[in-house]
Amino acid sequence: MTNVKKNIDINRKASSSSWFNGLVWISSFLILFIFIGLILKLLWGSQQAFATFGIEFLTRAIWNPVTQQYGAVSAVLGTLVTSLIGIVIAIPLAFGSAYALSEIIPIRISRIVTPIIQLLAAVPSIIFGMWGFFFIVPLMARYVQPFLKHNFGHIPILSALFSGPPFGVGLFTGGLILAVMITPFIAAVMQNAFQNTPVLLKESAYSLGATKWEIMRYVTLAWSKKAVLGGIILGWGRALGETMAITFVIGNANKIGWSLFAPSNTISSLIALEFPESATGSLKMSSLMGLGVILMVISFLALFCSRYLLRQSERKLRGN
Amino acid sequence: MDLSSASSQLNNSWVQKNNLVQRRKLKNQLFIIGALGITGLLLLVLFSILAILLINGLSGLSLFTLSHMTAPQGIKGGLLNPILGSLFQTGLAIFLAIPIGVLAGIFLAEYGNTRMVSLVRFISDMLMSAPSILVGLFIYTVIVIYLGYSAFAGICALAILAIPLIVRTTEDTLRLIPTTISEAGFALGAPKWKVIIFVCLPIAKGGIMTGILLAISRIAGEAAPLLFTSLGNSDWSWNIFAPMTSLPLIIYQYADSADDQWVQLAWTAALLITMAVLCLNIVAKSYLEKGLKNKRK
Structure with missing residues (x-):
């Protein structure tokens, strides 16, 4: 018996050729190296900026290539505001479509409509940029902003948000386009979570006389809230790093103001616009790298949270 | 307590209940219509993107x-x-x-x-x-x-x-x-x-x-x-x-x-x-x- 076992062991050792194992391990290590290299290289590249401005780099509101003064605040604020506008608009859109496609529309139709809506996720981001630039921006400039200004312009806080000439570009337009881009991602996660809710729970609520909406509100949402939250944060993480679509409609101005319709900048749009024209090793390039580090930290944190939540809900599903 | 007042009370509570049911049904319908509307809106957005691309892009395709x-x-x-x-x-x-x-x-x-x-x-x-x-x-x-x-x-x-x-x-x-x-x-x-x-x-x-x-x-x-x-x-x-x-x-x-x-x-x-x-x-x-x-x- 022991002899046989030994033989098998020898056999396995001899034939489980090390070249295949080697290749598999090398590929996996390569992924680790890329990730670690990305983090280290960005930190290394931003060294000069942090050495020159210190930690104040994070709190300075200046971005002036002429006087060589750089600070991250306006770009970081732009990124946060556009992505938050995007997520606020995207949540009802994603929820509505996920609700309709998982609970209301007959499965035969929803099987056709779901992939069509998911096609939105496949459209390249630069196409959203063009769509925004040629379609949404004029719409904003001609109709939406004048309308908002006319109707809400006299209310103290809102008037500040809607102030400025109607260019059509700016934080709000950027957020709107982000919303359209991230909706399919959030909707896919939500729809999956809704469909995974145990039918027994829903049926018992039906038997108590609950309406469809009440079941969604008190049974399905309650059961899948972690996955829903995970999906929303995943969408937010995508919105944070979105570059090409935003670059077209943000207006490129490094100002901080209350107006949602003033030209502005995000971290990624600033990098896309100014990195190609900055000299290697210059303070400007280092500051742009510093912005990249900030973007990396925020978006990895967001991705980490969403992964954690989605994992937990997966575990719950398996537990059931 | 005579019979008529009891019956009117019963009636009242029945009407109230009926109101509640109707309100719940209305809410349900509103949300369903909203969800369907949003789905339609998303489809519209996709088609508007494709339509704009086709209208502007096809003429240059040669x-x-x-x-x-x-x-x-x-x-x-x-x-x-x-x-x-x-x-x-x-x-x-x-x-x-x-x-x-x-x-x-x-x-x-x-x-x-x-x-x-x-x-x-x-x-x-x-x-x-x-x-x-x-x-x-x-x-x-x-x-x-x-x-x-x-x-x-x-x-x-x-x-x-x-x-x-x-x-x-x-x-x-x-x-x-x-x-x-x-x-x-x-x-x-x-x-x-x-x-x-x-x-x-x-x-x-x-x-x-x-x-x-x-x-x-x-x-x-x-x-x-x-x-x-x-x-x-x-x-x-x-x-x-x-x-x-x-x-x-x-x-x-x-x-x-x-x-x-x-x-x-x-x-x-x-x-x-x-x-x-x-x-x-x-x-x-x-x-x-x-x-x-x-x-x-």
Whole structure:
């Protein structure tokens, strides 16, 4: 018996050729190296900026290539505001479509409509940029902003948000386009979570006389809230790093103001616009790298949270 | 308490209850209509994008556009070099990404559940959703600084974006294979690598193919990581260490220019890339669906 076992062991050792194992391990290590290299290289590249401005780099509101003064605040604020506008608009859109496609529309139709809506996720981001630039921006400039200004312009806080000439570009337009881009991602996660809710729970609520909406509100949402939250944060993480679509409609101005319709900048749009024209090793390039580090930290944190939540809900599903 | 007052009380509570039921029903209907409306709105958005692309892009689509290089302002140019550049860079990037992605996917699915495996899975997931412009910055610091702007740098950036997608789909499909099948292979005395290559991979072929097609459709439309890696080039050269243009880059350069011809070319390029990406996506998804149906049988 022991002899046989030994033989098998020898056999396995001899034939489980090390070249295949080697290749598999090398590929996996390569992924680790890329990730670690990305983090280290960005930190290394931003060294000069942090050495020159210190930690104040994070709190300075200046971005002036002429006087060589750089600070991250306006770009970081732009990124946060556009992505938050995007997520606020995207949540009802994603929820509505996920609700309709998982609970209301007959499965035969929803099987056709779901992939069509998911096609939105496949459209390249630069196409959203063009769509925004040629379609949404004029719409904003001609109709939406004048309308908002006319109707809400006299209310103290809102008037500040809607102030400025109607260019059509700016934080709000950027957020709107982000919303359209991230909706399919959030909707896919939500729809999956809704469909995974145990039918027994829903049926018992039906038997108590609950309406469809009440079941969604008190049974399905309650059961899948972690996955829903995970999906929303995943969408937010995508919105944070979105570059090409935003670059077209943000207006490129490094100002901080209350107006949602003033030209502005995000971290990624600033990098896309100014990195190609900055000299290697210059303070400007280092500051742009510093912005990249900030973007990396925020978006990895967001991705980490969403992964954690989605994992937990997966575990719950398996537990059931 | 006489009979009539009791009956009126009963009546009252009945009316109240009825009101409540009606309110709940109304709320239910409002939310259902809202959800349906939102779904319609999303479809409308997709169709508006496609319609705008078709209206503006089709008029510039001609044999001339497809067979001529981009030209300086004022001279009529085409899209030949961006089309070639897109094919060239996407193709090489995916060839670079396939072996790495598939092997790492095998590692995640077939090499147990050690700490190393979960670490690689975690990092691959993070890379999958990492902002693509950061990948561009990374490649700039490790390749462009030393070799200059080149198609090679762009290819590396695109490959980094494609690898996590391939890893994920490879792992998922390999995990679907019943362990009895690979155990049958082991029972015949086949070593692990033989079981994986000759038993598991052929079964998982469809799923892995889907992942590869999805990865192509994602990186083909990327412009952000190419902005400061392959830079763009108004001419064509097969030299992998020279700058190279691509359809997304040409859209970025031409779309907000003042020259009408360039804007027209940007629309045509946008139409081409969107159609290519969407078709790839549809093919990949239907491939996946077919594979699943076969499995269910």
